[in-house]
Amino acid sequence: MTTIKDIAKAAGVSVTTVSRALNGYSDVNEKTREKIIAVSKQLNYSPNTLARSLVMKKSKTIGLLVSGMTKQSGKDNLLFEVLRGLNQFSAETGYDLVLFSTNSTKQREKTYSQLCRERRVDGAIIQGIKTDDPYLQEVVDSDIPCVLVDIPIESETVGYVTTDNVLGAKKAVNHLLELGHRNIAMVNGHEFAFVSQKRLEGYEQALQEANIPSRTEWVINGAFEEEQAEHQVYQLLKTHPDITAIYCASDLMAIGAMKAVKRLGLCIPNQISIIGYDDILLSSYMTPSLTTIAQNFYEMGFEAGKMLIEILEDKAKSHRKLLETRLIVRESTIKNHT
Amino acid sequence: MTTIKDIAKAAGVSVTTVSRALNGYSDVNEKTREKIIAVSKQLNYSPNTLARSLVMKKSKTIGLLVSGMTKQSGKDNLLFEVLRGLNQFSAETGYDLVLFSTNSTKQREKTYSQLCRERRVDGAIIQGIKTDDPYLQEVVDSDIPCVLVDIPIESETVGYVTTDNVLGAKKAVNHLLELGHRNIAMVNGHEFAFVSQKRLEGYEQALQEANIPSRTEWVINGAFEEEQAEHQVYQLLKTHPDITAIYCASDLMAIGAMKAVKRLGLCIPNQISIIGYDDILLSSYMTPSLTTIAQNFYEMGFEAGKMLIEILEDKAKSHRKLLETRLIVRESTIKNHT
DNA sequence: GTGAAAGCGCTAACAT
DNA sequence: ATGTTAGCGCTTTCAC
Numbered sequence A, B: 001m002t003t004i005k006d007i008a009k010a011a012g013v014s015v016t017t018v019s020r021a022l023n024g025y026s027d028v029n030e031k032t033r034e035k036i037i038a039v040s041k042q043l044n045y046s047p048n049t050l051a052r053s054l055v056m057k058k059s060k061t062i063g064l065l066v067s068g069m070t071k072q073s074g075k076d077n078l079l080f081e082v083l084r085g086l087n088q089f090s091a092e093t094g095y096d097l098v099l100f101s102t103n104s105t106k107q108r109e110k111t112y113s114q115l116c117r118e119r120r121v122d123g124a125i126i127q128g129i130k131t132d133d134p135y136l137q138e139v140v141d142s143d144i145p146c147v148l149v150d151i152p153i154e155s156e157t158v159g160y161v162t163t164d165n166v167l168g169a170k171k172a173v174n175h176l177l178e179l180g181h182r183n184i185a186m187v188n189g190h191e192f193a194f195v196s197q198k199r200l201e202g203y204e205q206a207l208q209e210a211n212i213p214s215r216t217e218w219v220i221n222g223a224f225e226e227e228q229a230e231h232q233v234y235q236l237l238k239t240h241p242d243i244t245a246i247y248c249a250s251d252l253m254a255i256g257a258m259k260a261v262k263r264l265g266l267c268i269p270n271q272i273s274i275i276g277y278d279d280i281l282l283s284s285y286m287t288p289s290l291t292t293i294a295q296n297f298y299e300m301g302f303e304a305g306k307m308l309i310e311i312l313e314d315k316a317k318s319h320r321k322l323l324e325t326r327l328i329v330r331e332s333t334i335k336n337h338t
Numbered sequence C: 001g002t003g004a005a006a007g008c009g010c011t012a013a014c015a016t
Numbered sequence D: 001a002t003g004t005t006a007g008c009g010c011t012t013t014c015a016c
Helices: A006-012 A013-021 A030-042 A047-055 A078-093 A111-121 A134-141 A165-178 A194-209 A226-239 A251-263 A281-285 A298-310 B004-011 B017-021 B031-040 B048-058 B078-093 B112-120 B134-141 B166-178 B194-209 B226-239 B252-264 B281-285 B297-312
Strands: A061-066 A096-101 A121-126 A146-151 A158-163 A182-188 A219-221 A247-248 A272-276 A292-293 A320-323 A326-328 B061-066 B097-102 B123-127 B146-151 B158-163 B184-188 B219-221 B245-248 B275-277 B291-294 B320-323 B326-328
Touching: A006 A013, A013 A030, A061 A078, A061 B166, A078 A096, A078 B078, A078 B097, A078 B291, A096 A111, A096 B078, A096 B275, A111 A121, A111 A134, A121 A134, A121 A298, A121 B166, A146 A298, A158 A165, A158 A298, A165 A182, A165 A194, A165 A247, A165 A292, A165 A326, A182 A194, A182 A226, A182 A251, A182 B219, A219 A226, A226 A251, A247 A251, A251 A272, A251 A281, A281 B281, A292 B166, A298 A320, B004 B017, B004 B031, B017 B031, B017 B320, B061 B078, B061 B112, B061 B219, B078 B097, B078 B123, B078 B297, B097 B112, B112 B123, B112 B134, B123 B134, B123 B297, B134 B281, B146 B297, B158 B166, B166 B184, B166 B194, B166 B245, B166 B291, B166 B326, B184 B194, B184 B226, B184 B252, B219 B226, B226 B252, B245 B252, B252 B275, B297 B320
Parallel strands: A061 A096, A061 A121, A121 A146, A146 A158, A158 A320, A182 A219, A182 A247, A247 A272, A272 A292, B061 B097, B061 B123, B123 B146, B146 B158, B158 B320, B184 B219, B184 B245, B245 B275, B275 B291
Antiparallel strands: A096 B097, A292 A326, B291 B326
């Protein structure tokens, strides 16, 4: 493996000159630069980023911290899309992406911030973490620049990107209201997700604005899981047959809800309308296809990367980025006929 | 950021002793070790892996080279599953994962092997590359240890993990044969995928063993894309209405095929049986759900990581790993009634 | 059992 | 425009 030392020797110059030539500094004679470049090509030189990072004290890498990279997380393409967006951005800017995951069967009691510091990542993107996760506080407390996906924390070195979940939820519920539904249930995620709180808030606001009293017994918890949602919805509809529409805080739960409704022998959308949230891949392939509130996860990943670099380079105007959601009407919602 | 030097000073020992103590060498007094550990905790020390890697000449990182991390690749959860498996393995063994993707809108004419050498990854996993991709040859030629997913190349430093695609294809076709189908069409991927060749081979073998002449005009090309498959199947069935079953080299194409069949006003499975390959997430959610040959991509990722480490540590018995496939019968295939 | 010193490959003052 | 030198934080002979 050739080093700049080898090149220096072969080109008859000092290592400094080689370094400067290769890094495009202006204070080097064009002739010598050409020669150095020629030699380095000939010797098939690749710079050692480890050495460079060591002395420069920055590694041009960003860490992606994901928690719970489980089978489950493959169902929504959420994490993957965020990764794709982030990857796209980092490729454009020359940053490399290193993946950190505590998804280990055994020990690895190393904390996220330790991981980040050891690997000397310049910054981190954090995704899929719960609000009560100890790692969250830890990372935020450390001085590692980072941006969070869907968790609103701001500081000198911390930013976040999310969508307006209250508004998104209102769009969903308003859609149902416009279709004439009045008895609208909600399947929420779990309390440790920031987005759940907001999506509930939007639900309540929308009902209130329509002068419909919200009934707490109609808001159930699906833990963001398909099976859990199916189970809960089944019970709910059995005891409350007057419900005509269900708003779910995630598409996966909406799919669970669809199963429950079918299991009860009811027809979607004629007897029960269902609307989801996320617009995951599955949604458009379901029968009936699922009406939902779309989020652009790819963009979230991309914007998260962008903000992180801005923070790193101290030119972030804002540490907060709100992306748009949009209503996608498909087959699972229809006018209320009751 | 504290270094071993700081610890040495604080503990009143030399850096050598600190290094040895922290790395668990035996030739260090237990008392001093305890003290050193205490001090390093107190100073919130994190080792600098960059420096360590530089001197040790190994980075404990493996690179994941993916090509075409597109919107499309989100449809099958294939890449994600491989990533998950690989991540699981590397987490268990303390290796970190860095993601390389040429998925860049602009320049980045840097080659994979350059990327690998610059970042000093110890080895690489290559996934989703076509057989005619110039990168492929390049990586194989370089001396970087690597393991390929679904491309059978072996050398001193190169291994691969795949499934028995001929056998898998035969399982699929035999299933249709057992259901009494005789007029079985095939939708293949593209010629630059090694697996396509094998899956075609299996198709032909199965037919031959059943004494059914294979008809080349019944083998069409779907380029592994849903829309392409839909289009091709639509044309095929129009001109060959005697076909009763279609075997597709991927689930995504099978889904395209399903759309085409429905568009022709035919019923699945009563008039046309369809079988796919892969068992992607969508398959079980389709209506009707899709019969398919399942591959375990998670396991492929895991095994690829495992083999890579074995190659790195010079204790690989074999540079080839064949995983099992299995037939999953769902609703899209049924006895032939014609 | 512990320390001094060299060196991994690179960049960056500071000369010249 | 180029070279000398120091040093990034760590591991590793080789002495003692």
